[in-house]
Amino acid sequence: MTTSDDRPTMIEFKDVHKYYGDYHALRGINGTIKAGEFFSLLGPSGCGKTTLLRTIAGFEDISSGVIMIDGKDMATVAANARPTNMVFQSYAIFPHMTVAENVGFGLRKDPRSKEEKAKAVAEALEMVGLKGYGNRAAHALSGGQRQRVALARALILKPKVLLLDEPLSALDKKMREHMQVELIKLQRQVGITFILVTHDQEEALVMSDRIAVMFEGEIAQLDDPETLYRRPANKKVANFIGTMNFIPAEILSETGDKVEIEAKGLGRVALDIAQAPVPTGEAPVVGLRPETLTLLYDDQKAAERETEGLIDEVIYLGDMTYYDVYLGGTDVEVRLSMRNVPGRPVLDVGAKVRVAWSPSALVLFR
Amino acid sequence: MKKAPFLRSYTLFYLLFLYAPILLLPIFAFNSGKVVAFPLQGFTLGWFSEMLADENLRIAAKNSLIIALSVASMSTVLGVFAARASVRYSFPGKAPIMGLIMLPLVLPEMIVAMALLVVLLSLNVPLSLFTVIIGQVLITTPFAVAILTSAFQSLDKSLEEAAMDLGETAWGTFRLIVLPLVMPGIMASFLICFTISFDEFIISNFLGSGQPILSVYIFGQFRFPAKVPSMLALGTVLVCFSIILLGFAEYMRRRGIAKAGGKDSGGFL
Numbered sequence: 001m002t003t004s005d006d007r008p009t010m011i012e013f014k015d016v017h018k019y020y021g022d023y024h025a026l027r028g029i030n031g032t033i034k035a036g037e038f039f040s041l042l043g044p045s046g047c048g049k050t051t052l053l054r055t056i057a058g059f060e061d062i063s064s065g066v067i068m069i070d071g072k073d074m075a076t077v078a079a080n081a082r083p084t085n086m087v088f089q090s091y092a093i094f095p096h097m098t099v100a101e102n103v104g105f106g107l108r109k110d111p112r113s114k115e116e117k118a119k120a121v122a123e124a125l126e127m128v129g130l131k132g133y134g135n136r137a138a139h140a141l142s143g144g145q146r147q148r149v150a151l152a153r154a155l156i157l158k159p160k161v162l163l164l165d166e167p168l169s170a171l172d173k174k175m176r177e178h179m180q181v182e183l184i185k186l187q188r189q190v191g192i193t194f195i196l197v198t199h200d201q202e203e204a205l206v207m208s209d210r211i212a213v214m215f216e217g218e219i220a221q222l223d224d225p226e227t228l229y230r231r232p233a234n235k236k237v238a239n240f241i242g243t244m245n246f247i248p249a250e251i252l253s254e255t256g257d258k259v260e261i262e263a264k265g266l267g268r269v270a271l272d273i274a275q276a277p278v279p280t281g282e283a284p285v286v287g288l289r290p291e292t293l294t295l296l297y298d299d300q301k302a303a304e305r306e307t308e309g310l311i312d313e314v315i316y317l318g319d320m321t322y323y324d325v326y327l328g329g330t331d332v333e334v335r336l337s338m339r340n341v342p343g344r345p346v347l348d349v350g351a352k353v354r355v356a357w358s359p360s361a362l363v364l365f366r
Numbered sequence: 367m368k369k370a371p372f373l374r375s376y377t378l379f380y381l382l383f384l385y386a387p388i389l390l391l392p393i394f395a396f397n398s399g400k401v402v403a404f405p406l407q408g409f410t411l412g413w414f415s416e417m418l419a420d421e422n423l424r425i426a427a428k429n430s431l432i433i434a435l436s437v438a439s440m441s442t443v444l445g446v447f448a449a450r451a452s453v454r455y456s457f458p459g460k461a462p463i464m465g466l467i468m469l470p471l472v473l474p475e476m477i478v479a480m481a482l483l484v485v486l487l488s489l490n491v492p493l494s495l496f497t498v499i500i501g502q503v504l505i506t507t508p509f510a511v512a513i514l515t516s517a518f519q520s521l522d523k524s525l526e527e528a529a530m531d532l533g534e535t536a537w538g539t540f541r542l543i544v545l546p547l548v549m550p551g552i553m554a555s556f557l558i559c560f561t562i563s564f565d566e567f568i569i570s571n572f573l574g575s576g577q578p579i580l581s582v583y584i585f586g587q588f589r590f591p592a593k594v595p596s597m598l599a600l601g602t603v604l605v606c607f608s609i610i611l612l613g614f615a616e617y618m619r620r621r622g623i624a625k626a627g628g629k630d631s632g633g634f635l
Contacts, residue, residue, distance in 0.1 A: 057527075057531060059527055059530075059531075078530075079527070079530045079531055080530045080531070080532075080533050080534060080535065081533075084531075085531055085532065086527070086528070086531045088524040088527070088528055089524070090522055090524050092522060092524040092525050092527065092528035094525060094528070094529075094543060095547070096546050096547060105529070105532050105534075106532035106533055108533075108534070108538075109533060153528075153532065154531075154532075157532065157533070
């Protein structure tokens with residue numbers, strides 16, 4: 001992962017609002033996307049992520065606010081004059097043209113000679129792994145091939161920003177995972193800013209330098225994948241990305257950079273202030289990821305803290321086992337995940353266990 | 367599936383009722399008897415040569431062709447505009463406007479013809495082929511709109527956005543992407559409007575001011591029993607003409623679908 005901080009700004013949103021009639025689709029979007037960054041807009045359907053992407057492309061006007069691309073206000077710049085190109089969810093391959101005609105479509109107004117353009121098309125096709133496909137009819141391609149054509153068609157114009165609208169959602173799982181890696185490689189190779197819209201949190205984590213998580217027309221958190229996963233800004237983000245256990249807690253004291261809490265089933269814990277995001281006024285809970293909890297076998301000792309537990313449910317997945325465990329004799333149930341390794345048998349429902357955990361893995365939502 | 371003998375014979379009878387009379391046209395067109403009745407007399411091509419020698423018939427056919435080509439072109443162009451607007455844009459009063467455009471589909475043609483005649487006469491517009499064309503366009507445009515609306519509806523909006531995104535202007539996008547992809551619909555609209563116009567009778571009769579127009583002319587000739595066999599010969603020619611036209615339309619439709627990579631879902635043939 002590269003650091004995004006030292007790169008120049010490519011896109012800047014300043015208080016962007018979008019209304020469809022009475023419907024408030026974008027509610028004050030602020031933020032910057034850096035040059036050369038692989039940036040994802042992540043959120044459930046209807047959160048405004050596609051609308052935001054389309055406002056960058058120029059397919060949607062914004063009701064108020066400013067969108068700057070490479071230092072220029074886009075308010076009066078039409079879609080066909082913006083330094084952006086898009087890969088559509090349906091790929092939008094022109095069905096009545098060949099692959100080469102599709103890829104070369106954007107070069108129609110290019111002053112270069114026919115031969116030079118043909119060469120550019122061939123290079124673009126080679127870049128996406130479709131060398132020699134130029135004369136094929138576009139409608140005879142498979143889903144993965146269509147996507148490559150769409151990529152080549154967009155990249156041939158050397159845009160400053162490539163916009164990807166859920167480009168992998170139409171592919172099967174194997175192909176999707178394959179294309180994720182290819183897209184990352186391609187992005188490194190061309191160095192263009194990629195903006196990906198997706199509802200798949202795993203996809204966003206795998207591919208992005210930074211992710212904006214969106215809910216109901218607002219950016220809930222904008223961070224790199226690791227920060228998003230380890231330090232979600234609120235319960236909603238924590239719930240949307242991965243699995244998070246929530247344990248009711250009580251705040252005992254807050255002094256400077258420390259917060260002391262009493263968490264049900266875990267006991268007294270002193271947290272660093274960095275583990276407590278900005279308060280939202282909700283009842284305090286602590287969040288704990290399943291993989292930060294460990295079942296202890298008889299010969300093992302906890303590195304930091306441990307708590308009694310009672311196994312309520314066992315979900316065996318082959319390489320992993322999920323256990324749902326009641327903590328410390330309370331009715332608080334948490335899910336923990338254990339790697340299945342030799343010498344560590346899968347435990348049964350009803351077994352009394354010890355659960356190891358680390359205070360630094362906790363996040364306090366309040 | 368359970369067999370239903372009644373339904374089967376009903377279907378056969380229905381198809382016979384529909385098409386058998388048309389089969390009588392070529393039979394009597396090649397029959398040498400002067401009276402259209404069985405038993406058949408002998409084989410002749412005389413009725414066809416009599417038909418070709420008929421000066422008025424040639425004028426009527428020419429007029430009908432002029433009218434049908436003009437009507438098909440005009441209503442298809444109007445249909446493209448209306449269908450595009452109704453599929454892609456929303457504007458105030460869209461529903462009533464589209465409703466009024468489609469209304470002639472269910473309006474008795476007689477009423478349209480009479481109303482137009484009254485208006486044209488009171489405006490002192492001389493009746494001519496032009497007035498027939500105007501009247502027929504009113505009738506055929508709803509068909510064009512209906513056919514073209516489905517053609518535009520099956521067009522993925524992101525194809526147009528992709529073209530714009532790749533730097534094309536709105537007009538370039540329409541010319542390079544939209545038009546080629548709705549071309550099968552445009553052909554279908556043109557051919558159907560052409561056919562409707564070609565055998566249209568009421569408006570041709572009301573607004574034609576006695577100009578020879580094929581449908582009106584044929585009807586007139588049936589008053590003279592001696593003319594009937596050559597009219598049947600003409601009918602035979604028209605049937606063949608229709609089949610060729612329909613075959614061509616279907617060929618274009620299938621080619622359009624194959625070109626666009628779509629799945630064939632029915633058609634005329």
